[in-house]
Each structure stands twice: as structure tokens, then as C-alpha cells.
Amino acid sequence: MAAKGGKSGDLREACVKQALAIIAKDGIDALSLRDVARRLGVSHQAPYKHFPSRDHILAEVVGRAYAGFAAYLEKRSRSDDPYEDLGLLGRCYLDYAQKHPLHYQLMFGTPLPDPAEHPEMMDKAEHAFATLRETIAKLPGRAPAASVDLDALYAWSVVHGLASILQTRATQQLGIRKATIAEATAHTLSRIGAALGRPRN
Amino acid sequence: MAAKGGKSGDLREACVKQALAIIAKDGIDALSLRDVARRLGVSHQAPYKHFPSRDHILAEVVGRAYAGFAAYLEKRSRSDDPYEDLGLLGRCYLDYAQKHPLHYQLMFGTPLPDPAEHPEMMDKAEHAFATLRETIAKLPGRAPAASVDLDALYAWSVVHGLASILQTRATQQLGIRKATIAEATAHTLSRIGAALGRPRN
């Protein structure tokens, strides 16, 4: 008995969607394949026909988050000015994290399924860093590759750090005003530019 | 029957230590109070005499990580020069994350026990940010408090982002050389200084 209204591919897809819904509502810890099955009206073992283990379905969910993130970054605005281009990338990165907190958290949260056992999960995982690298390589004075890597690491640290921090309750608990939070993205991106030698107007 | 060789406080302490050992070895997901009890040679219910739930023992472990982190930062070297002072703080922060990856991950990993239900877990959670704030407030030209908060958020984003990234396998997968990683801390701290207007020698 296939899931309501379709072929087996539909059950697989329905499992992924349901897993995401459960995680969205109650967190990764609450993900239970039996719950998934129950919600889809199939036997508790049916999801295992498509995913050998709980980790596999989680890896699928995470892998899709990476892919969605990569696609989002690809669609960003661009500029011929390298500093502005970098700013637009940073902006896009943080926008994604803000608009899709769950997906962002899925990508960088712990514990994830072991990448060695789920290589396809990582297909698009490197995209953000690679994009940062390329964008930074275009900045003036970036000759050695190691220097590009160092600044790409720096930039990634900043945006990843801010994205992560903004997703926690920490900012509320630290007594940081909402107006300050609202300015944080622009301010932080400005600081990246300053750090990387953007000319002052 | 108290745990091997002592009063009940000893079982409580032993539970915390064992929980940390289990987490260190197999990750937070592997933490099981029955496993803790088994390893300590007590009945499976005994840990519940000291911790009402699994979340409570986890909150204790995390709270101790925060306290240890705060103590570590308090012991850092300091300087009269505000930029150098900031650099020393950043250095200390990243050193801690490097020397105590498990503890760092415990503090910032998801999902944590609900802070609202475990307020004592957060006793020292704000320390790092508060310290960053104070240190940045000493930099020249930091009059408005909101400006201090913005730059403290920026600096925190950088160090937290880098600490997090360096703890994942991501850097290996991204083809970043070890030599580059080794330089990342110094380079990133230098970039923070540049971003925050450190005079050039």
C-alpha cells in the first residue's frame, strides 16, 4: 500500500517533508521514523524501505538544506566592484540564515550524520565557502592562494558566527536592544569590508 | 547503597563526570542516564535522585562548561593598550575553544536544555560577551553604548564563527591546508583589529 495517492517515490518524498516538519516543530531530537510513518498513515517500517536508518533521512534533509542554501547564494545580486560584490554575498548569506533559520541550523547544527557515510549530503556543503573564496580572490592585492583562504576563512567566520548568534536566544539574554540587532548585519558587513581594505569614500 | 566510596554528593558528582565522559566519547545523543547508572554500578533510577530528568544533568554539564570558560577568560593576560587587550582576549577565547573543543561545543551546540527551565545553567553564559563588550568599550572613539554593542557583536561573531568552524571537519573537506589553519587565529584577530580601527605601525 503506497502512501496516500501515489507511487513509492511519493512516500520517500513524503517522508522527507514530514521529517522536516517534525524537526521544524520540535527539533532534531524529536525526529522519529515511527512518528513519520504514523503521520503518513503507513506502517512503522515503511520509511525504512527508502532510508536504511534514521541518519539517512536526516542526511537527506540536511543535504537538501545545503542545496537550497547554495541555490540561494547563486541567485544573489552581483556587482563589478569587488568590495560591493563581497558585501552583496555577505548580505545574501545572512539573509538566508534569517529567512530560513531552521535550514541554517540543520546545516551547522550538531550532531549531524557522519559525512563519511553520507557523502551526498555534502555535495553542496562546500558551496558557500567556495563562493566566498572566489569573491575574495577578486579583491585587490590577493595574490597568494593562502592569503585568499585566510580571508575567506575570516569572512566565513564572521557571517557564520553572526548568523549562528542571531539564531539563538542569547541576544535577548544579553540585553542587546532590538535596534542594535537590526543594525548588526549592515554593521558587521561594513566591518568585513574595512578589515579587508575597502577604500574609504 | 551510595556510589562507590562516599556520600550522596559523590554520586551526584560522579554522574556529572560520567555524563561528560559519555558525551566526550560518543556525543550528546549517546547520553543515557541508564548508561551513566550502569557505569557507576548503581541502579538505573539512582541518578534521578539527583537530577529530575536527563535534561537536568545535561544542563549541569553545560553550566559547568560556561563556568570553566568564564574562568579561563578571567585568567587571560591583559594589556594597557586597548587594541592589544582586545587581541589578547580574542586569542584567549580561541585558545579555549581549541584546548577544550568538547566544552566549547557543549556551550554552543544544539539542542540545549531550555534555559528558562535551567536558569542556573546560564549563570556564566553571558560572561564572554560581557567581557568583549567591556574590552571594546575601551577602544578609542566608542562613545554610544549601541556602537559598543554592535562591535562587541561583530567581534563575538568572528571568534565564535572561527571557533565553530575550526571544530568541524569542514576545513579538511574544503581543501584548506593545515598551514593556513595554523595561521587562521592570528590572521583573524589581526583582521578584527583592522576592522575596529587599530592604528597601523
Add this chain to the structure above:
DNA sequence: TCCCTAGGTTGACACTGTCTACCTGAGCCG
């Protein structure tokens, strides 16, 4: 038409967190 396989169902098992009842020893009070 027959066989194989994909994709389901069902039941079992071991493990977990938590609830409940019970026990013992120590300390305190009358």
C-alpha cells in the same frame, strides 16, 4: 505464465526515559 523484486505490513527485541512502590539508614525530637 512464472519468477523476481520493490515496497509494503506485522511482530519481536533491546534499549531508553520516566513513573511508581518499596526499603534502609541516619538524624532528630519527644
Add this chain to the structure above:
DNA sequence: CGGCTCAGGTAGACAGTGTCAACCTAGGGA
């Protein structure tokens, strides 16, 4: 001194989970 209370344990039960194993059915291909 004896009785009571409580802290801190033991043991058993229950519900839920992930996973293993056996079985079934329908569709497709030879």
C-alpha cells in the same frame, strides 16, 4: 530510647523508539 521522617537508594513496570526478521502483494520482464 523509640518512633518518625526523609534522603537516597533498589526494583519493576510502562510506553516509546530504532532496528531486525519474516511475510505478502503487485507489477514487470523473460
